[in-house]
Amino acid sequence: MATLADSPIAFETLAHPAPTPANERAARIAEPGFGTVFTDHMVSIDWDEVHGWHNAKVGPLEAIPLHPASSVLHYAQEIFEGLKAYRLDDGTMALFRPEENARRFNASAQRLAMPELPEDLFVEAVRRAVAADKDWFPPVDGGSLYIRPFMFATEHFLGVRPAKNYKFLVICSPAGNYFKSGAPAVSVWVSDYTRAAPGGTGAAKCGGNYAASLVPTKEAFALHHDQTVFLDAAEHKWIEELGGMNLFFVFDDGTMITPPLSGTILPGITRDSLITLAREEGLAVREERYSIDQWQADAASGHLVETFACGTAAVVTPVGTVAGREHNFTIGTGGPGQLTGRLKQRLVDIQRGKAADPHGWVMKLD
Numbered sequence: 001m002a003t004l005a006d007s008p009i010a011f012e013t014l015a016h017p018a019p020t021p022a023n024e025r026a027a028r029i030a031e032p033g034f035g036t037v038f039t040d041h042m043v044s045i046d047w048d049e050v051h052g053w054h055n056a057k058v059g060p061l062e063a064i065p066l067h068p069a070s071s072v073l074h075y076a077q078e079i080f081e082g083l084k085a086y087r088l089d090d091g092t093m094a095l096f097r098p099e100e101n102a103r104r105f106n107a108s109a110q111r112l113a114m115p116e117l118p119e120d121l122f123v124e125a126v127r128r129a130v131a132a133d134k135d136w137f138p139p140v141d142g143g144s145l146y147i148r149p150f151m152f153a154t155e156h157f158l159g160v161r162p163a164k165n166y167k168f169l170v171i172c173s174p175a176g177n178y179f180k181s182g183a184p185a186v187s188v189w190v191s192d193y194t195r196a197a198p199g200g201t202g203a204a205k206c207g208g209n210y211a212a213s214l215v216p217t218k219e220a221f222a223l224h225h226d227q228t229v230f231l232d233a234a235e236h237k238w239i240e241e242l243g244g245m246n247l248f249f250v251f252d253d254g255t256m257i258t259p260p261l262s263g264t265i266l267p268g269i270t271r272d273s274l275i276t277l278a279r280e281e282g283l284a285v286r287e288e289r290y291s292i293d294q295w296q297a298d299a300a301s302g303h304l305v306e307t308f309a310c311g312t313a314a315v316v317t318p319v320g321t322v323a324g325r326e327h328n329f330t331i332g333t334g335g336p337g338q339l340t341g342r343l344k345q346r347l348v349d350i351q352r353g354k355a356a357d358p359h360g361w362v363m364k365l366d
């Protein structure tokens with residue numbers, strides 16, 4: 001296991017032979033959307049049993065040669081993180097709680113039998129990636145630089161055991177405002193598939209979880225829904241989360257429920273931040289199981305007034321309608337709720353330096 005003593009390690013900076021010309025870059029970041037435009041650089045660090053973490057580089061974003069027997073291609077030893085760099089009103093670039101991503105990355109690494117990366121090295125790699133590509137910050141309102149740190153097994157070996165070689169990379173992708181004029185409420189499909197089972201990898205941010213969610217997502221899209229809601233594997237009754245976002249339920253009596261971190265849902269950093277902000281707003285937040293039948297009954301009676309999903313990419317997304325083989329209901333008026341909007345605004349204001357940051361969540365970069 002890596003320790004803090006391994007860090008800091010020296011980073012080598014490789015000059016980019018042909019950076020994107022400024023006019024072309026400007027065209028690409030004008031309407032970046034999500035996940036399709038990439039910057040010029042990447043950070044990479046290698047791990048092996050002899051050297052631990054070594055060969056740290058900031059260099060050109062380029063293809064990675066992979067031996068066909070690389071174990072990630074066969075047994076999916078891969079984990080990732082997702083966070084954003086924001087530009088504050090004073091022009092400074094900032095990260096939001098990156099040490100939480102570092103900690104969660106290591107929790108995922110443990111579950112996938114991969115080496116841990118010292119938290120300060122993770123954060124330094126992210127900082128260096130952003131510094132190398134800060135000209136790629138999209139000039140659009142609500143824009144950000146989406147940062148994707150990830151690690152995968154590179155050993156050439158077809159036997160089944162934890163690999164002995166890994167690569168850690170950080171790449172960046174300019175992102176527009178997920179929803180230009182306020183988030184519209186989404187329609188969700190209650191899947192018969194399950195995303196995670198007790199004892200499985202549901203709490204780890206690993207590619208494998210996403211691979212397993214693609215068929216249910218395809219099914220939801222085919223039925224004209226926007227997202228999938230997953231229920232628990234054992235009873236198929238308790239609401240867990242969407243494929244990549246955590247859920248909150250808001251009631252007419254000032255209480256709010258979110259499913260507990262029981263090991264089958266991903267511990268979202270947005271989730272954690274919103275619990276804190278909601279409590280500051282005077283809401284009683286409970287981390288407690290909530291069933292699909294209760295959700296429908298409470299929506300019908302009016303006791304449930306809002307439901308929203310949250311995650312780094314879209315921040316907060318209202319849920320308007322719910323459908324499944326045995327369920328069909330509308331939440332409130334089916335549009336975005338007031339508390340949802342208020343909590344989102346509070347979080348976004350802190351992230352972008354427009355509001356005070358009493359919890360020390362914002363890490364300035366320059």
Ligand SMILES: *Cc1c(COP(=O)(O)O)cnc(C)c1O
Pocket residue numbers: 082205241242243244245246266267268269270271310311312313
């Ligand atoms: C990343 C992720 C989330 C949201 O986590 P944030 O830290 O808030 O971005 C929720 N669910 C799943 C399955 C995820 O992979």
